Each structure stands twice: as C-alpha cells, then as structure tokens.
Amino acid sequence: MNFADRLMEKIDQKQSHVCVGLDPRLNQIPENIKDKAIKNYGKTTEAVAKSFLEFNKGIIDAVAEHTAIVKPQMAFYEQYGYWGVKAFEDTVAYAKDSGLLVISDAKRNDIGSTAKAYADGYLGRPDFWEGETLVNKSDSLTVTPYLGSDGIIPFVDSCQEHDKGIFTLVKTSNPSSGDLQDLVTKADSRIYEEIAKLVVCWGEELIGERGYSSIGAVVGATYPSEARTLREIMVNNYFLVPGYGAQGGSADDVIDCFNDDGYGAVVNSSRGIIFAYQQKRYSNDYKEAAKQAVIEMKEAINNSLAKEDKLAWQ
Ligand SMILES: O=c1ccn([C@@H]2O[C@H](COP(=O)(O)O)[C@@H](O)[C@H]2O)c(=O)[nH]1
Numbered sequence: 001m002n003f004a005d006r007l008m009e010k011i012d013q014k015q016s017h018v019c020v021g022l023d024p025r026l027n028q029i030p031e032n033i034k035d036k037a038i039k040n041y042g043k044t045t046e047a048v049a050k051s052f053l054e055f056n057k058g059i060i061d062a063v064a065e066h067t068a069i070v071k072p073q074m075a076f077y078e079q080y081g082y083w084g085v086k087a088f089e090d091t092v093a094y095a096k097d098s099g100l101l102v103i104s105d106a107k108r109n110d111i112g113s114t115a116k117a118y119a120d121g122y123l124g125r126p127d128f129w130e131g132e133t134l135v136n137k138s139d140s141l142t143v144t145p146y147l148g149s150d151g152i153i154p155f156v157d158s159c160q161e162h163d164k165g166i167f168t169l170v171k172t173s174n175p176s177s178g179d180l181q182d183l184v185t186k187a188d189s190r191i192y193e194e195i196a197k198l199v200v201c202w203g204e205e206l207i208g209e210r211g212y213s214s215i216g217a218v219v220g221a222t223y224p225s226e227a228r229t230l231r232e233i234m235v236n237n238y239f240l241v242p243g244y245g246a247q248g249g250s251a252d253d254v255i256d257c258f259n260d261d262g263y264g265a266v267v268n269s270s271r272g273i274i275f276a277y278q279q280k281r282y283s284n285d286y287k288e289a290a291k292q293a294v295i296e297m298k299e300a301i302n303n304s305l306a307k308e309d310k311l312a313w314q
Contacts, residue, residue, distance in 0.1 A: 001163060001205075001208075001213035001259050002124075002163060002206065002208030002209070002214055002245040003140060003206075003208075004206075004208040004210065004212035004213055004214045004216075004238055005165055005181060005208035005209055005210055005212075005286075006101060006139070006163070006209075007068060007069065007101060007139075007165070007212075007266070008084065008208075008210050008212065008240065008263060009158060010068035010069065010100070010101055010238075010302050011039070011068045011263070011266070012312070012313070014019055014065065014066060014067060014068050014298075015266055015298075015300075015302070015313050016066050016067055016068060016294075016301075017059040017068075017258075017265060017266055017298070017301050017302075017305075018066065018067045018068075018148050018266070018269070018293060018294055018297050018298050018301065019067065019068070019069045019071050019240065019266040019267060019268040019269075020037050020059065020063050020067045020069075020071070020102065020267050020269065020270070020274070020290075021070070021071045021072075021073060021105075021242070021269060021270025021271075021273070021274070022059065022060075022070050022071065022072040022073070022091055022095075022270070022274065023050040023072070023073045023270040023274065024055055024056060024075045024076055024077075024274070025076065025083065025219075026048060026051065026052075026276075028275050028278065029051050029052070029160050030053050030055070030094030030277075030286055033048075033051050033054050033055055033150065034051050036060065036196065037050040037051040037054070043115065044083075045080045045081055045082070045083040045084065045204075046083045046278075047085035048080050048084065048087075048245050049080065049084060049090075049108050049305055050087075051087055051092075051231055052076075052077065052084075052087040052091070053087050053090050053091060054074075054197055055286070056057065056087075056091045056094065057091075057284065058097050058162040058164070058287045058290075059136065059273075059274050059286075059290050060091075060094055060100065061098070061287065061293040062128075062287040062288070062290045062294075063290055063291060063294045064098045064099065064100060065272065065292045066295055066298050067100065067294060068266065068278040068289070068300075069077050069100060069101040069103060069139075069266055070096075070100050070101075070102055070103070071103040071104075071105050071240075071268055072088055072092065072097045072104065072105065072271070073105040073270065074088060074101070074104065074105060074106040074270065077091075082260050085278050088104075089137075091135050091136055091271045092104065092138050096120065101138050101139045101140070101186075102137065102138045102140070103120055103138070103139070103140045103141070103142065103165075103167065103240065104138040104140070104141045104142070105142045106122065106141060106142060107142045107143065107144050107169065107253050108122065108141060108142075108143055108144070108155075108158030109143050109144045109145070109146065109147050109151045109152070110149055110151060111147065111151060111154075112150040112153065115147070115150075115151045115152070115153075115154045116154035117218045118154075118155070119154040119155045119157070119158040120276025121134075121136060121156065122136055122138055122158075123136065123138070123140075123158035123159060123162055124158045124162055125138070130272060130309055131187065137148070138238065139163055139164055139165060140165035140166060140167065140216075140287060141155065141164070141165075141167075141212075141247065142153055142166070142167045142168075142169065142218060142240070143167070143168050143169070144167050144168075145168045145169060145195050145244055146171075146201075148162070148259070149198065149202070152198075152202055152256070153202075156202050156205075156206070156215060157312075158204075159206055159214045160205065160206055160214065162301070163214075164214070164215065165214040165215070165216060165234045165238075166214070166215055167216040167217060167218050167238075167239075167240040168195065168198075168199050168202075168215070168216070168217050168218065168232075168283035169195075169217075169218045169239075170192050170195045170196050170199060170217040170218055170219055170230060171192040171218075171220055171226045171227070171230060173216060173220025173221060173223070173242050173243030173247055173248075173249070175224075176218070177220065177223070181195075182305070185267065186294055190226075192226065192230070193214070193229065193233060193289075196217065196230050196233040196234050197215075197233060198236075198241050199215060199216075199234055199237055200233065200237065202212050202215045203216075203236065203237050207236055210225075210263075211236060212236055212237070212263065212264065213236050213238070214236060214238075216237050216238035216239060216240055217230065217234055217237050217238075217239055218239070218242065219226055219239045219241055219265075220242060220243040220247075220249070221241050221242065221243035221244045221247070221248075221250075221253050221254050221267065222243040222247055222248055222249050222253070223254075224253045224254070225255055227239075227241075227254075227256050227257045228235060228263040231256055231257060231258075231259065231264070233293075235259070237264075238264060238265065238266070239257045239264060239266070240265075240266055240268060240297075241254050241257050241266065241267045241268060242268040242270075243268075244267050244268060244269045244272065245269040245271070245272030246270070246271040247281050247299070249267075250300075251297075251300035251301045251304040252304050254301065254304075255305060255308055255310070256305050257270070257296075258305060258310055259310075260310060261310075261312065262305055262310045262311055262312030263312060266304065267297075267301060269293075269297055270292060272277075272297070273290050273293045273294050273297065274286075274290055275292035276289035276292065277289035
C-alpha cells in the first residue's frame with residue numbers, strides 16, 4: 001500500500017494529525033531510568049542507549065493511541081556512536097511493533113550514486129552476502145534537496161519500489177531558514193517555491209488512492225504565510241510540519257498546511273510532548289505527562305480545523 005494511503009489510514013484510526021518526535025536528551029531523561037542503566041552497564045554509551053530505549057518505549061506506549069506516526073531524529077542517537085544507532089534502530093522497531101508509522105529524520109542526500117546507498121539503507125532492502133537482505137523498518141525519511149534532482153531520484157525510486165515515503169526540506173522552521181530558502185530567483189519566485197515545484201514533479205508518479213503522493217515536504221509551523229503559498233503549489237503532497245510548541249508554532253498557525261479536505265499535514269512536536277513532565281501544568285510522571293500533552297495537541301489541532309470547517313471526522 002502506498003505510503004500516503006497508509007499514513008491517512010492511521011490518521012483516520014487515531015483521529016489525530018500529530019507526529020511525536022522522539023528526540024531524547026540525556027540530561028532530560030528521568031534519573032531512575034539512567035540510574036538503572038548505569039547500574040547494569042556502567043557509565044558507558046551502552047547505558048546511554050539503554051536509557052534512551054527505555055524512555056522511548058514509555059513514550060510510545062503513552063502516545064500510541066493518539067498519534068499515527070513518530071519521528072526519531074537521528075542526531076540525538078548517532079552522537080553516541082554504535083550504541084546510539086542501535087537505540088535508534090530498536091526505537092524504530094518498537095514503534096512499528098506498536099502499530100505506528102515512522103519517519104526517520106536524518107535529512108540525507110548526496111550525489112546520485114551515494115544517495116542510492118542512503119536510499120537503500122533507509123528505505124530499501126540492501127543485499128549483502130548472497131541471498132542475505134537487510135530490511136529497514138522505517139516508513140519514510142527526511143531528505144535535503146540541495147543537490148537537485150539526481151540526488152533525489154534514488155529516494156523516489158526506493159519509495160516506488162518499497163511503498164515508502166520521503167519528506168523534502170522546502171521551508172524549514174528555524175529562524176535563519178530564509179538566508180537561502182527565501183532568496184528571489186531569476187523567475188521572481190522564492191527558492192522554496194522552486195523546490196516545491198520540484199517536489200510536485202518528483203511525486204507525480206506516486207499518488208495513492210486517496211489523492212496524496214508519497215513524496216512529501218517539510219514546511220515549518222513557524223512560517224504560516226509561506227505555508228499558505230506552498231499548499232497552493234503542492235496540492236497533492238503531504239506536509240511534515242515541525243516547529244509546533246517549543247519553537248512557537250500553534251494550532252492556528254498550522255491550519256493552512258491542510259487542504260480543505262482536512263488532510264495533507266502531520267504536525268510534529270518533540271520536546272513539547274516527550275519532556276512535558278518537566279512543565280508544571282502536566283503530571284510529573286513522564287509517561288502520563290506525554291499522554292496529556294499529545295491529547296492536548298491533537299484536540300487543539302482538531303478544534304482549529306473544525307473552526308475552519310476542515311475537520312475530516314465531523
Ligand atoms: O524545519 C525543520 C526540520 C526539522 N526539524 C526537526 O523537528 C524536531 C522539532 O523538535 P521540537 O522539540 O518540537 O522543536 C527536531 O527533531 C528538529 O530537528 C525542525 O525542527 N524544523
């Protein structure tokens with residue numbers, strides 16, 4: 001089944017457009033989890049990995065009923081080397097076993113021949129010894145478009161072959177995203193608009209039964225006016241919308257990322273959900289707090305969609 005169709009099926013099941021970011025930071029993991037890991041594995045990177053995995057499993061159990069998809073960010077894992085990457089892979093596997101879809105947020109790309117290795121590794125099934133194949137469990141990957149089409153086509157091919165998806169950086173949520181993305185082109189458009197047009201082309205052959213392509217775009221919640229323009233260009237492409245909560249984006253800010261049919265975007269929050277237990281208005285139990293925060297976010301987005309007559313489940 002096409003990735004966009006699978007995503008929409010899960011969104012309908014959970015009645016939620018929320019994506020939970022799994023970005024563990026060691027200094028924010030509850031002490032009891034870290035103490036147990038240090039007792040068993042010493043002060044090692046293996047203990048870091050065990051802490052991350054136990055923490056993530058608790059978050060996944062707490063939010064699974066209210067989210068379709070999770071997004072582990074590779075940077076938080078790979079900084080700890082082998083054990084960090086192992087925690088990433090184990091987290092992906094646990095999320096899949098819990099019935100969730102997964103976006104690997106690794107923002108990969110390179111020249112075409114190298115991009116193919118990334119595409120095989122994250123989305124495909126690389127063969128190694130004769131008859132042996134590795135299967136990556138992730139459903140989708142974030143990619144950077146900076147190298148142009150020949151860097152992206154290997155990912156698109158993998159999506160087609162293995163029913164996976166990609167989200168291409170178009171207008172990112174960070175304060176300096178405009179340094180390059182907002183530059184005006186010779187055609188008097190912005191760079192992010194030109195990338196959006198490319199995303200439309202890359203995704204044309206991968207449109208699923210419900211009208212959305214498996215080739216999506218990253219559009220920050222912190223730029224609602226740009227999102228409006230981008231929604232008009234990328235009518236059939238799903239948006240991954242980071243920047244909600246900790247970066248300042250609100251439910252009202254993300255509404256124009258959705259189409260009138262009430263679909264078209266998954267809105268990510270990482271710190272705002274997984275570390276909600278550190279905020280006074282939530283429980284001090286990290287799992288209970290994550291559950292409260294994800295329900296609050298899901299309802300805020302659904303209420304804002306309903307106000308605009310865009311809620312799919314009336
Ligand atoms: O434009 C972008 C692209 C990716 N991200 C990533 O999303 C999360 C956001 O985390 P919060 O804690 O909710 O701020 C993080 O993994 C970023 O690397 C983004 O923020 N903006």
